[in-house]
Amino acid sequence: MSRATVARPSRISAIWAGGATAISALIAARGVLALGQASTVALCYGFAPSALRAPSGSRTGSGTGLGGYAYGYPALYGMLGAAASHALHAQRHIHLYGTTSEQLGAVAVTQRGYAAKRPGTLGFERPITLADHQSSRMICDPLRLLDCCRDTDGGVCVIVATRERARDLRGAPVRVLGTGTGHNIRNWYDKSVYGHHDDIAPAKARAFAEAGVGLEAVDVAALYDPFTISVVMQLEAYGFCAPGEGGPFVAAGETGPGGQIPTNTSGGPLSGYYATGFTAMVEAILQLRGHGGATQVDGAEVALVSGHGGNGGVQNTWAHATALLGRGL
Amino acid sequence: MSRRVRDPLDYAPDDLDRPFWDGCRRHEFLLQRSGVTGRYHWPAVSDPDSGREAMEWVRVSGRGVIHTFTIVHQAYRADLADRVPYNVVVVELEEGPFFHSNVVDCPNEAIRIGMQVEVVFDDVSDEVTLPRFRPRRPSRPVGP
Numbered sequence: 001m002s003r004a005t006v007a008r009p010s011r012i013s014a015i016w017a018g019g020a021t022a023i024s025a026l027i028a029a030r031g032v033l034a035l036g037q038a039s040t041v042a043l044c045y046g047f048a049p050s051a052l053r054a055p056s057g058s059r060t061g062s063g064t065g066l067g068g069y070a071y072g073y074p075a076l077y078g079m080l081g082a083a084a085s086h087a088l089h090a091q092r093h094i095h096l097y098g099t100t101s102e103q104l105g106a107v108a109v110t111q112r113g114y115a116a117k118r119p120g121t122l123g124f125e126r127p128i129t130l131a132d133h134q135s136s137r138m139i140c141d142p143l144r145l146l147d148c149c150r151d152t153d154g155g156v157c158v159i160v161a162t163r164e165r166a167r168d169l170r171g172a173p174v175r176v177l178g179t180g181t182g183h184n185i186r187n188w189y190d191k192s193v194y195g196h197h198d199d200i201a202p203a204k205a206r207a208f209a210e211a212g213v214g215l216e217a218v219d220v221a222a223l224y225d226p227f228t229i230s231v232v233m234q235l236e237a238y239g240f241c242a243p244g245e246g247g248p249f250v251a252a253g254e255t256g257p258g259g260q261i262p263t264n265t266s267g268g269p270l271s272g273y274y275a276t277g278f279t280a281m282v283e284a285i286l287q288l289r290g291h292g293g294a295t296q297v298d299g300a301e302v303a304l305v306s307g308h309g310g311n312g313g314v315q316n317t318w319a320h321a322t323a324l325l326g327r328g329l
Numbered sequence: 330m331s332r333r334v335r336d337p338l339d340y341a342p343d344d345l346d347r348p349f350w351d352g353c354r355r356h357e358f359l360l361q362r363s364g365v366t367g368r369y370h371w372p373a374v375s376d377p378d379s380g381r382e383a384m385e386w387v388r389v390s391g392r393g394v395i396h397t398f399t400i401v402h403q404a405y406r407a408d409l410a411d412r413v414p415y416n417v418v419v420v421e422l423e424e425g426p427f428f429h430s431n432v433v434d435c436p437n438e439a440i441r442i443g444m445q446v447e448v449v450f451d452d453v454s455d456e457v458t459l460p461r462f463r464p465r466r467p468s469r470p471v472g473p
Contacts, residue, residue, distance in 0.1 A: 068405030073346075073372060074429035076459055079417045080405040087399035088419060095397070095442040141400035141414075189370070189377045191427060194397050194419065314372060315429065 010038055018309020019224045020181070021045070022158075022277035023321035027179050029160040039165040043158040045278050049151035074315045082226055083148055085316045087140035090229040092194040094142060096244065099232065101142055103247030105133035107228035108146045108270060110256045115267025117294035122150060123271035147228040149269035156278040158285070163329060172289040177213065177302065177324040180206025185317040197233035198308045198320030204238060207322040211302075215239050218324075219300040220287045221255075221263040222280035224307045225270050231255070231263060234306060257295065265295040277307035281323070288327040301327045345373040348386045353458040356450040358391040360424055371426040391448030392465065393422040400437045416440055420462055434463040 011032075017024040022043065029041035068081040079085075093099045109130055115123030128146060136145035159169070166173045182199035208214065215238065223234045232246030240261050241249040249255070255263035266272040266283040273279060284303035286292050292300075305323040312319065349371075352359040360369040363376040364383030375382045398418040404410040416437050420428045432440055433449060446462035453459055 074417070077417050077429055077431045077461075078401055078409060078412070078415055079429055080401075080409075081403075083403065084399050084401055084417060088397045088417075091399060091442065092397040138400070138402040138414075140403065143399075188427065191396075191421065191425070193427075 009042075016310070017307075017319050017321070018311070019226065019277040020307040020309045020319040020321040022156075022275075022281045023179060023305065023307045023323045024181070024310075024319070026158070026160060026176065026281070026323060027181070027321070030176065030179065033160065033162050039162050041160045043160060043278075044155070045157070045275060046155035047151075047276060048153045049274075050153050071311055071315050079315055081140075083140040083143055086227040086229055087143045088316065089194055089197060089233065090142050090147075090227070093229060093233065093244075093246075096195070097247070099244070099247040101134065101144070102130060103251045104142070104147055104228040104232065105130045105144075106247070106251040107225075107231045107255070108133050110250060110253070111225070111231075111264050111267045112271040113256065114265050114295045115271035118266050118272065119293070121267045121272040122152065123267050143227055143229070149226050149271075149274050152273040152275065154273060154275055156275050156282055158278070158281060166329060172291075173329050174285050174288045175326040175329055177326045178207040178210030178322075179324075180204065180208075180210070180322045182320045183312055183317070184320070185312045185314070188314050188317050193316055197230060197237055198318050200234065200237040200306075200320050200322070203306075203320045203322040207324050211324040211326075213302060213324070217302045218261065218304045219302055220265060220284065220297045221261050221304045222265075222284040222287075222306070223263060223268070223304075224277055224280055224309075225264055225268040226274075228270065230308075231268075235261070235263070238304065238306075262295075262297045265292055265297060277309065277321075280305045280307065281325075284323075284325050288325055349373065350457075352386070352388070353450060353460055354452075354456075356458070357388050358448050358460055359386045360389045360422070360426060361385065362387045369422070369424040369426055371422075371428055389422065389424045391422075391460070393420040393428070393446055393462070395419070395432070395440065395442055395444045395446060395462075396421040396427060397442060398432075398440050400440075418446075418462065420446060428460075431461045432463065433461050 015025045025043045032038050112123045112128045115121040116127040133146040180203040182202040184199045187193040187196050225231045235241055236243045236246045254260040269279050284305045287300045303325045307321045308318045310319045349359050361384045362369050365376050365379040365381055396419045400414045400416050402414045404413045418432050445465040447465045448460045449463045451459045451461050
């Protein structure tokens, strides 16, 4: 007799919100569980962006690849893909605060340092230097090649269950302390869109209020980081440092091992692997289980997870999603 | 002299924004103004402040300042390979809204946040005119 368990789901639904997909799916799962519609929900992710790439050796995208999508009227002007979108934020940040390319490079170098110690990541045993960053070719000024993540073929499954069900499951459980979302379309109309990475404030407020903890409780951060500027601006928006201080904060090593807030400890999408928002969620779970290997944050009890993506009207108008996870039940 | 991106990559006006693109063909820059708040908006919407549809198309100055920009070096489409590097700017229009565009008549390396610009209409085909922006020059005397 086969030992395989035949899956008999009561429902299957698709959720797509770009890099906010993982947390959006978690929020949907919490709703399903809260309504008693199920006791266990599987968040399943799989993607093979390599199928979208241009032939080997070509330096130009296929036009349909993950990196070069067209979106609305800005495409008329050659505004294609996520790097250009994030470059607009980065250029504004440089203008407002004097953030430097070297400070953005510090994000890349720090996170590669984590990935270099984590088997299975794209950056395993391949550390980089700031000089490597500075000599990497320009993609969308001011973002260089090493300011950008790479897409990755892969899959993730996260099981979300009621507390009662989780007690009966194998493996070390992780608690969902709080979740929240915000959307940047509001900031398009009030013209703060480029000063913000996303509309993080409402997502953060809801998640932390539900969790009943403050920022000081967070031991490890897993921030969605398609580009280096994303880490800088989120560290500021979440309050780990003051607005404009994100660059110096990272350059001083505060996101590295032993820093104030170890961030993206598997390398994140930048140097670990890209899984559309699941990268951060997976690393937070591993850290809270104590399975962070050579980059484990000792005694990690609370992890902050973020995601952003899913355009909502104009290029750059992403959703932002926040989750706070805690060790054990 | 910077190279221009000539071809419309994604020109698909619908009923909402057709008046804007028709205005461009007449070399008139239009924005929607809310009949409720008087604020101007782009892209075409119902009034984001009130949710009501009391919006009218109004010819505006076509002037603004560069709010942010990027220089695109990566050719994300094969047909852009001979055009990189090119600029993409976000203009903060005098009337308020942001507008993505290109700056022309200006080297990429001279583009700065805060630069004052004015619209210039680029008739890329018989059917399509794209508004782009050029640095504003000091006013010149009229006449020969």
